[in-house]
Amino acid sequence: MKKIFSAALFLQLLVFAVMAPGLRTDERREFISKTMNSDVQKLLENCGRELIGAEPFSSKNNDIMDYMIGFYNTDYGLLVTLQTLKQRFNEYGRAIPDVYNSELVAVVFVDKSLLWYQSETARSTLKAKMARLVGKQSI
Secondary structure: OOOHHHHHHHHHHHHHHHHHHHHOOOOOEEEEOOOOOOHHHHHHHHOOEEEEEEEEOOOOOOOOOOEEEEEEEEOOOOEEEEEEEEEEEEEOOEEEEEEEEEEEEEEEEEEOEEEEEHHHHHHHHHHHHHHHHHHHHHO
């Protein structure tokens, strides 16, 4: 089962990796802004989606999970999201294991060539993680 999931995720990642850089700029709509673009927001709110997989990761390679990447099948094709993670603490100031607050910082509708990033940092973090994920897979 895990191999099937990995193979399906790999194919989705491969499509993303191949399509995203090669799209002409007039076909691709990319937004970097603090507030989500209205077209992206409408698609996100109105699409049915099924989780393919999600993975928390450390952007600084220090074992502190600060981001979560998610992959979804939607009515509009593949959706990739990036969320920041912030560890939650109890009333004594101790970290609560595996409990995080999150904030959506990137949304990519791959098949629609519609991309929104909250910041340049979110953009570069998502692209770096995608490159690492595609680099890990082998056919």
